[in-house]
Amino acid sequence: MSNRLRWAVVAAAVTTLVVAACGEGDDSSSSAGPAAAATTSCASKGELTMWERSGGNKAMVDMLVEAWNTKNPDCKIKLTYIPHTEMVGKIAQGIATGQVPDLMGMDLIYAPQFEKAKQLVDLTGRIKDWPELKTASKGHMTVATFEEKLYGVPLYADVSALFYNKDLFARAGLDPDKPPTSLAELRAYADKISALGGDVKGYYLPGNCAGCNIFTVGPLMWASGAKIEAAGPGDEPLVGDGVKQVLQFTRDMVKSGNVPGGARTENGETFHLQFGSGKVGMMGTGNFNISLAREQNPSMKFGIALLPGMSAGSSASFIGGDLVVIPKGSKRVDDAVNVMKFLLSDEVQVEVYAKALNLTTRGDMVDNKYFKAEPLVQDVAKALTVGRTPYTLTFFEQINSPQGPWLKMLQRAYYTDDNLDTVIADAKKAMKTVANGG
Incomplete structure (x- = not known):
């Protein structure tokens, strides 16, 4: 299959x-008599x-x-x-x-x-x-x-945050102590890091992992004023200009060559290992990567900042x-x-x-x-x-399913030239159908 x-x-x-x-x-086990003291x-x-x-x-x-x-x-x-x-x-x-x-x-x-x-x-x-x-x-x-x-x-x-490689910042002529504070800055920094050439890339987007993307791309939308999932029946998903703005940002990052080609097949199994490779300038990842990156690459210097939005100083995170x-x-x-x-x-x-x-x-x-x-x-x-932390009874079907509307929307944004308004409209319809019990 x-x-x-x-x-x-x-x-x-x-x-x-x-x-x-x-x-x-x-469940009767919680009320079948007095519970033992923990x-x-x-x-x-x-x-x-x-x-x-x-x-x-x-x-x-x-x-x-x-x-x-x-x-x-x-x-x-x-x-x-x-x-x-x-x-x-x-x-x-x-x-x-x-x-x-x-x-x-x-x-x-x-x-x-x-x-x-x-x-x-x-x-x-x-x-x-x-x-x-x-x-x-x-x-x-x-x-x-x-x-x-x-x-x-x-x-x-x-919690999701922006990890950045200070060594690559320095090599690219960027200030290692000044991470990007907006998506425009993030793109500009990524361009300079990718220009170093070889297998070094400025940014990482997991192309086949719904959960990785809600953890790292979702906050970019939240920081840009958007709302993503439908909380329940009748609720409207994918609301706000930030949805399209972030989809355009991610499309531009992929098409400009700022994302490794192999990221297209990343399904989450090796996502946590990407930053520690030392070949990625910036990526959204989690606090777990502090110790992991040091184990992988003890000599690498890196910093952590908040995931930014369209406007300078805006930020968000997924608490997972x-x-x-x-x-x-x-x-x-x-x-x-x-x-x-x-x-x-x-x-x-x-x-x-x-x-x-x-x-x-x-x-x-x-x-x-x-x-x-x-x-x-x-x-x-x-x-x-x-x-x-999103709260919905249909999170799997709307967001985390590998066949769900969230990942389909992102993959169309990353890897096709489909009109983004159409892409968003299709995802919105699918999410509403799920939330309404369809």
């Missing part, structure tokens, strides 16, 4: 499985199973699981990565058939869809009074909440990442809740998240010795002040 056809089938399967569960009652240790013995998507912050998740396993040798987590393009369908199918892990990481943007379908364990009675939640990432907790019920806690936080949730049917709810408590603990926030130069998922933990010694983390944290 072709990749395109397979994803049309997966998208349809996800919708069917989620909708099919909407009439079911609440700790950061095992509630019972035996291996715990956990699913997590590939293409996310794998290094961070691996560290968190290792930290839990070191502390809890009697109930170690067996972590399985599911290809990110298959994760939603895998979760939905597993819940429908009862073949679920004990806990799982879930791209936060999908949580409302599964919460509405009552396919996640309601944790309200177990966790609502935890003091750690008072300062937990607001973006995560917003999408972890449905009809005043809580279904998860942050696993890790990603994963939640840790418990699928309906899990037999180890107490242990899974204890893992959540562990992740939010002071020690893990500082000695695992912060030590690895990843954003803490609690705001009161950002004032720590590791961040104080690392200006780049402080720079990327500024994105939290201009960040957004």
Whole structure:
């Protein structure tokens, strides 16, 4: 089966499985008697199973699981990565058939869809009074909440920002301490970097990854005053001049040769490795790339700025990442809740998240010795002040599906000469149809 056809089938399967569960009652495991008081240790013995998507912050998740396993040798987590393009369908199918892990990481943007379908364990009675939640990432907790019920806690936080290679800036005659503050400046800087020649390019746009683009191109539209997704039935998507302005900007970047040719096939699997190659002058990526780029390219000097819009000084960011949730049917709810408590603990926030130069998922933990010694983390944290987390029950179908209208619109902008007004009109119609239940 072709990749395109397979994803049309997966998208349809996800919708069917989620909708099919909407009439079911609440998960009884959250109300079958008093819950055990949460700790950061095992509630019972035996291996715990956990699913997590590939293409996310794998290094961070691996560290968190290792930290839990070191502390809890009697109930170690067996972590399985599911290809990110298959994760939603895998979760939905597993819940429908009862073949679920004990806990799982879930791209936060999908949580409302599964919460509405009552396919996640309601944790309200177990966790609502935890003091750690008072300062937990607001973006995560917003999408972890449905009809005043809580279904998860942050696993890790990603914010999108503009990473730029100071070495290439210097070689191109640009000031390494002055990143672009508008899309016009970004284009001008990219032109100078690409002019260095060889396999050096000024900018990176992932050509076949819907999620990568909402994370990095979406903020360019938001910063330019646009609105992207339809929140629900009757809501209008793709509103504002910034939509067309950014599509024109991205088209011009591709046609001018500022984007590597190989980026056209980037589906997200190697997106996180592009900046550390040292061959890309600028790209939108996430805070996870600080430590990753240093591991890949220890001698490379780089900086971080906010993703700009059309007007100088305008900026935006996508607040993303994963939640840790418990699928309906899990037999180890107490242990899974204890893992959540562990992740939010002071020690893990500082000695695992912060030590690895990843954003803490609690705001009161950002004032720590590791961040104080690392200006780049402080720079990327500024994105939290201009960040957004879209909330819609049809995010997958509208935005993240490889066959969805968002990616189709971008690919037509990047790689064709189709009239942009027509391109936008077609995408708008498709998004409205999805949001209206069509």
